[in-house]
Amino acid sequence: MSMILAELNAKGRVTVNELAEQLNVSKVTIRRDLDVLSRENKLIIVHGGGIKPNFTLYEAPYSDRNSVFIEEKQRVGMKAVELINDYDVIALGVGTTTIQIANHLFNKKNLTIITGCIQVLNSLIERKKSGYFTGKLIFLGGEIDTDQMFASGSMTIELLEKFHIDKAFIGANGYSIADGITTYDIDEGNFLKKMVQRSNKVHVVIDHSKIDVKSMYTYAEYNDIDCVICNIDPPIEWKEKLTSSGIDWVVAD
Incomplete structure (x- = not known):
């Protein structure tokens, strides 16, 4: 999970597909790791991946x-x-x-x-x-x-x-x-x-x-x-x- 956090800190967001390819593991494994990091408040789960807690893409009306x-x-x-x-x-x-x-x-x-x-x-x-x-x-x-x-x-x-x-x-x-x-x-x-x-x-x-x-x-x-x-x-x-x-x-x- 340290490699996921390193990628997250560098880019602000990560995707399941890219992480699975980079780390040579299954998408199921990546999703499980993202869930763990989410529970630890280290990222926010979004569709297809995760974003840093202080990085947001969309604004409410x-x-x-x-x-x-x-x-x-x-x-x-x-x-x-x-x-x-x-x-x-x-x-x-x-x-x-x-x-x-x-x-x-x-x-x-x-x-x-x-x-x-x-x-x-x-x-x-x-x-x-x-x-x-x-x-x-x-x-x-x-x-x-x-x-x-x-x-x-x-x-x-x-x-x-x-x-x-x-x-x-x-x-x-x-x-x-x-x-x-x-x-x-x-x-x-x-x-x-x-x-x-x-x-x-x-x-x-x-x-x-x-x-x-x-x-x-x-x-x-x-x-x-x-x-x-x-x-x-x-x-x-x-x-x-x-x-x-x-x-x-x-x-x-």
């Missing part, structure tokens, strides 16, 4: 995720609002943490806010109509993902390419030194990658469950951003690299 760690996400959103100044051109990415920025935005003047997330847009529209802030709202249209509630595709990216953004606030399904900033969806990842490139300052907004986690697609390296806003401190072993990379870690307590 937006509506199912919105209430998970809601208090932590609210604190992160409120802290992010403190970093927004009047007259800023800001971009808000996709996710259930970035919407908390929209939900708590107040007392700001003449903002230009760019987003491709439908739920974020809806929140911003209601708050602007209620007088919580003034300025412009720009929606980046494209093909709509009705599960995750965002626009994506070449039209979205081409439109984003035209903007010069002061500050971007992006979510992530995982943030780690080793694997960078990851998401489940390649289209979302390409959209967020472009947002990172078009922004003078990039903030990652995450709750503690995203720390040292990776999902399928890396859209930026850990040091491609300027600031992480989270509800807890970073892992101790990260602090030196964060400091040397000039990354601020802001705790929303």
Whole structure:
């Protein structure tokens, strides 16, 4: 089983067929070993094999995720609002943490806010109509993902390419030194990658469950951003690299 774990640590996932061929044993033997490792919480059984406990391939729909760690996400959103100044051109990415920025935005003047997330847009529209802030709202249209509630595709990216953004606030399904900033969806990842490139300052907004986690697609390296806003401190072993990379870690307590 040590060889299975070595393969798992190297790739993030293993398959029954590949392991059986590599180790020259039966598929029944591999499945039995995977069951043992699963009971020991060393992997998660998926169809055809197993994945690391901190490696996930699929994301629940937006509506199912919105209430998970809601208090932590609210604190992160409120802290992010403190970093927004009047007259800023800001971009808000996709996710259930970035919407908390929209939900708590107040007392700001003449903002230009760019987003491709439908739920974020809806929140911003209601708050602007209620007088919580003034300025412009720009929606980046494209093909709509009705599960995750965002626009994506070449039209979205081409439109984003035209903007010069002061500050971007992006979510992530995982943030780690080793694997960078990851998401489940390649289209979302390409959209967020472009947002990172078009922004003078990039903030990652995450709750503690995203720390040292990776999902399928890396859209930026850990040091491609300027600031992480989270509800807890970073892992101790990260602090030196964060400091040397000039990354601020802001705790929303």
